[in-house]
Amino acid sequence: MNFTNETLNIDELPKYQEVPLQPLHPDYWKVMLISRIIFFVILGIVTGIVLFFNDEIREFWGYFMVILLVLFGISVVLGKLGFKKKGYAFRKHDVLYKSGIISETTTIIPFSRIQHVAMHEGVFARMFGLASIGIFTAGGGDSDIEIPGIEKEKALQIKQLLMSKLSEEPENPIVDHDGESEL
Amino acid sequence: MTEKANFNQPQRQSLIGVLVMFTDTFQKIIRAMWPLLVVWLFKFNQMNKLYLGLGLLVVIALVGIIAYLQYLNFTFYIDEESDEFIISKGVLNKTKIAIQLHKIQQVNINQTLVQKIIGVHALDVDTAGSNKKEVSIRAISHNLAVALKTKLLSEAKKEQLNNQSTEIPLTDKEEPFIKISFVSLLKIGVTSNYVRSFGVLMAFFITIYENVKQILQSADAGDAANAVDEKIDSYLNFDMAVYSAFLFILVLFVLILIVNLVRTIIRYFDFKMAKQNHSLLLSYGLLNTKNTIIKPEKVQIVALSQNWLQKKMDVLNIKIKQASGNETDKENKKSALEIPGCNAVEKDEILKLLFSQIPQQGAKLQPNWRYLLFPVLFYVVIPVSVLLLYVFNSEEATLNYLVFLPFYLAFVAIMLYFSYRHYRLFVNEQYIIRQSGAWDIDREIIEPHKIQSVKVSQLFWHKRANIGSITIATAGGSLSFRLGNFDRVKELANLWLYQVETTEKNWM
Incomplete structure (x- = not known):
């Protein structure tokens, strides 16, 4: 058994926080915008119907308009900020995804822990030729990553890359509890 | 001893198992209808006994017929050609379940009270990638159960060459290396789960109170009900309040003790652990006997829990969370195995078996004071301000209740202080140990190579203070440490990623 145990210098370990992140495709912002507009149009129609059938509050229609517009504005601004914060990176051994405005969260999944990879194309994303990549582990929903806004070609490449990494990793390294191994 | 059973032909369960199915269905009906039954119970005198009796007979006959049909339609066999375990069941909706043998993770033989009385066993098959026991044969003789278990697992092993441990089912000859004594169970019973039992009891009392009020109201609607209502409410005037509150707490406390004690004993009576190759075999239960296997390589999180009283009495609880597909946290809690009431020596032995050594605490990380905010x-802040708002907006009599406020504040202050002081993360090269809890101190142990993903997060207003949180996910649930020094947190993330990415060990 050739076992060595040098002291690990933590400072010399690769730092995830210094990895340059790849931003999402600029067109993805348009996708976000479209889905927001549609949401608010529906909300506006619903409000309109309510106002149409309810005489008592109809005279306040101006307020409703203003509230809706302000909410739309906030949602757009937050969306833009969130869009700018999102980013991903692939290192040799793991994948990073960063997101969040209020809580800035970086999730890192080592390739050897990936259970499966999924590609998803939304209706609007497809119009811009974009797709999202879902990366799943055995750790359950909380530990999974979904990277949106990747060009479809690139998404396919990424999927291929992850798949090849998956098969590259020894599927079940035979490690016994005592560390003995046999093939 | 064991007869050479042939599982290649579809076969039924033991005929006597109809009884089990009968009680199962009956239980389901009662469970679904219990609120109605309680109401009926109160109105028992007003009802027509003849109809009630006839109705009961009809229900019993119906359930009996259903149980018999269930028995007739339930068959199981092993298909050697496709290597599948096949079960057909269902009365109206026929279901056929085929489980590939190599996907079988565990086969458990259990016994409920009814099964114990009529002398049959249940056989549950656990598969990977599903969150509930997919298949359960409800009534099967012990010999047949053992034979089927051996067969299923040996077939499973053939395909799973990478899994070395050869499975031999638990027979009575196994020498248990740990037996939890009745005294330990007593100790654990009276010292654990205060919070949970308190909640359950409170819910119970509130439901009873509401129900009684409702029934009384519906029984003789109008003045009488209001009178009772007033009566109950007027009991709560202030002079009585202090006295009755203490009495109430005392009674509640005694009840909690009894409930805990009874539950612990019923659940874990005669707790035995046996070693087998590298696995642990557990069997326990007074009314329902359960058998399970723990494989160390499948263990993801080991949680030790001990409070001050338990420390004095030298008992503690161990919870073991194993890998089990894509489950939500809640379900994982359910599937966690508990070893109640072992002492320090037994704990060390179990840990040695699970980790092949006793995990040591490494460098300490503590949370920032903002953890308390x-x-x-x-x-x-929220409950007190709501209370104050309420008190000052209502009549003066309620002002007196503010007497209780200092007690509450003192209690909360003490609990918060201890929860802050106990909240620690210990990290060394082999183990991650998170300690938490105010009264019950939990220590959760994870080996770095079991990590599935690492998540680092920071609220934007914590950037200045340089603090942040880290969550590591394993296949048996996640563990997070909040508001530690952010430099340290990032360092840990890098260290654990390095460890996961360089390790030879598999997480399962």
Whole structure:
């Protein structure tokens, strides 16, 4: 058994926080915008119907308009900020995804822990030729990553890359509890 | 001893198992209808006994027929050609379940009270990638159960060459290496789960109170009900309040003790652990006997829990969370195995078996004082301000209740102080140990190579303070440490990633 145990210098370990992140495709912002507009149009129609059938509050229609517009504005601004914060990176051994405005969260999944990879194309994303990549582990929903806004070609490449990494990793390294191994 | 059973032909369960199915269905009906039954019970005298009796007979006959049909339609066999375990069942909706043998993770032989009385066993098959026991044969003789288990697992092993441990089912000859004594169970019973039992009891009393009120109201609607209502409410005038509150707490406390004690004993009576190759075999239960296997390589999180009283009495609880597909946290809690009431020596032995050594605590990381802000807001600021608002807006009599406020504040302050002081993360090269809890101190142990993903997060207003949180996910649930020094947190993330990415060990 050739076992060595040098002291690990933590400072010399690769730092995830210094990895340059790849931003999402600029067109993805348009996708976000479209889905927001549609949401608010529906909300506006619903409000309109309510106002149409309810005489008592109809005279306040101006307020409703203003509230809706302000909410739309906030949602757009937050969306833009969130869009700018999102980013991903692939290192040799793991994948990073960063997101969040209020809580800035970086999730890192080592390739050897990936259970499966999924590609998803939304209706609007497809119009811009974009797709999202879902990366799943055995750790359950909380530990999974979904990277949106990747060009479809690139998404396919990424999927291929992850798949090849998956098969590259020894599927079940035979490690016994005592560390003995046999093939 | 064991007869050479042939499982290649579809076969039924033991005929006597109809009884089990009968009680199962009957239980389901009662469970679904219990609120109605309680009401009926109160109105028992007003009802027509003849109809009631006839109705009961009809229900019993119906359930009996259903149980018999269930028995007739339930068959199981092993298909050697496709290597599948096949079960057909269902009365109206026929279901056929085929489980590939190599996907079988575990086969458990259990016994409920009814099964114990009529002398049959249940056989549950656990598969990977599903969150509930997919298949359960409800009534099967012990010999047949053992034979089927051996067969299923040996077939499973053939395909799973990478899994070395050869499975031999638990027979009575196994020498248990740990037996939890009745005294330990007593100790654990009286010292654990205060919070949970308190909640259950409170819910119970509130439901009873509401129900009684409702029934009384519906029984003789109108003045009488109001009178009772007033009566109950007027009991709560202030002079009585202090006295009755203490009495109430005392009674509640005694009840909690009894409930805990009874539950622990019923659940874990005669707790035995046996070693087998590298696995642990557990069997326990007074009314329902359960058998399970723990494989160390499947263990993801080991949680030790001990409070001050338990420390004095030298008992503690161990919870073992194993890998089990894509489950939500809640379900994982359910599937966690508990070893109640072992002493320090037994704990060390179990840990040695699971980790092949006793995990040591490494370098300490403690939370920032801001860790306290949220609990203070949640347990102090919000409830107290709501209370004050309410008190000052209502009549003066309620002012007196403010007497209780200092007690509450003192209690919360002590709990928060200890929860802050106990909240620690210990990290060395082999183990991650998170300690938490105010009264019950939990220590959760994870080996770095079991990590599935690492998540680092920071609220934007914590950037200045340089603090942040880290969550590591394993296949048996996640563990997070909140508001530690952010430099240290990032360092840990890098260290654990390095460890996961360089390790030879598999997470399962």
